[in-house]
């Protein structure tokens with residue numbers, strides 16, 4: 009320990025102690041998400057330095073011992089004594105909750121970070137941390153263990169002529185009991201996203217764990233414009249130039265990039281506030297949607313695309329085929345909702361609305377062809393929506409969607425509490441039969457589907473509502489109308505489990521179902537209601553014991569454990585229908601023993617693109633995708 013404690017220091021220790029006692033409060037969870045959050049928290053500090061205009065390069069490294077190093081070329085954390093804490097700036101940043109860049113008057117205008125808790129939280133939750141700061145021609149180093157400094161701040165002449173900060177940390181296995189292994193793909197997704205959101209900030213990512221280290225560099229001079237171009241790279245743009253709007257009003261910075269595509273029918277708008285992906289939307293997206301609808305309608309009237317007696321285009325019509333990113337940076341972001349991913353600042357709505365309105369109106373005035381092609385697409389969408397609405401009304405009148413009887417083939421569960429209810433969607437009647445007999449009818453429902461469901465990516469809305477398998481899904485689950493704001497209290501089951509055979513057909517049906525959920529009511533996926541069952545591939549019997557194996561590797565490993573001359577028998581399950589009801593329960597459905605994968609979207613842009621490529625109507629990009637990734641085309645690889 010460096011010195012005796014004063015009152016402030018005691019408060020500090022209590023602060024970090026609180027973090028170790030209730031880590032979830034500070035980083036969300038102690039699972040993989042929380043673990044990766046540590047990296048983001050450190051990187052956010054370097055991003056803040058970049059936003060302030062002092063840092064151009066951030067390097068992130070996963071080291072061979074599983075620790076992570078984040079290095080930037082910013083000003084370096086101040087080393088002098090901070091009067092309030094009586095400690096060096098470095099120790100203050102490392103040990104005082106929320107200290108971040110806020111002391112010494114050098115505070116930042118806006119700051120990123122979801123929890124915004126600062127590096128001190130990373131320090132508290134790490135077995136060790138080593139900080140290096142290049143400043144004033146010196147290299148300052150200090151080491152911490154579980155939050156406590158274990159060395160002095162040591163300064164020696166710097167060998168390089170540079171400034172900056174480097175933080176290395178090894179997460180504490182006492183806190184992250186599920187393991188401290190960082191996932192390459194997860195980090196790549198977020199770091200690339202950060203590079204898009206912070207134009208001209210170079211981010212290098214190196215994974216030193218493999219024999220041959222993997223290095224990636226992200227540097228996007230065009231920022232979110234390049235992000236939109238990247239998301240649309242498999243699509244056909246309606247206009248070449250990406251519409252880019254940028255401005256600042258009342259201390260809030262707004263950046264918008266938009267591009268409509270001919271061959272896209274849903275809208276794909278991503279919102280960010282202070283670099284946080286706002287999955288649940290918020291005022292920035294509300295403002296953007298409102299101004300897009302108003303501006304396009306006004307332009308349509310001005311250009312005589314809509315007559316006086318014709319109704320306005322709806323928001324969804326205007327957004328059809330649109331890929332867009334809105335990124336706002338505000339001084340005091342308020343994040344709402346359960347997952348804190350909805351921007352709440354009310355002033356942002358009006359700021360986005362007025363700023364985008366002015367620039368977009370003028371933009372379209374100068375580019376009448378662009379305006380006309382977007383409007384023509386919107387008008388087509390409007391007409392198609394009208395046709396779909398008529399088809400829907402027909403469906404509604406037949407009361408398929410509302411107060412309709414549940415589908416006949418649904419074997420419902422007895423409980424009426426959605427929170428404890430599960431529904432297994434299975435292919436075919438024979439699998440359905442096994443599942444019905446094997447389930448716990450108290451809380452498990454079974455819905456057998458016949459054959460392949462419609463590919464919703466390629467089908468227009470009118471056909472979707474006419475399809476009986478889709479009708480069954482909609483009514484059994486209690487879903488509303490496609491794309492409309494969905495009231496989760498209508499959802500009849502909080503676990504929707506896709507249970508298909510472990511073969512190519514099964515994988516295809518699973519993809520079709522995932523596409524359906526993703527495009528029809530994406531919030532089901534976002535809220536984590538969708539699961540994939542993992543039935544075993546083999547039953548291995550030896551003497552009186554048996555094992556279920558879920559992969560070829562597991563089978564081989566089991567067999568290898570047997571003595572050389574052992575007699576054993578392998579049964580391969582060709583489909584769920586071949587399993588005895590009791591087996592299906594034991595291996596796949598019993599919550600005590602089963603494994604299920606929860607479907608999560610880690611990278612929205614990637615997910616959108618992959619669905620377009622895999623399920624859309626252009627063949628060339630699909631072939632290319634399958635040729636590139638074919639051998640490892642399964643859902644864990646796709647991160648969905």
Ligand code: 0RA
Nearest residue numbers: 053054057082083084085109114173
């Ligand atoms: C406090 C004040 C200043 C910079 C920083 C902290 C800072 C923190 C981190 C964490 C990672 N990289 C960082 N870079 C800077 C302002 C410095 C000044 O006024 O010179």
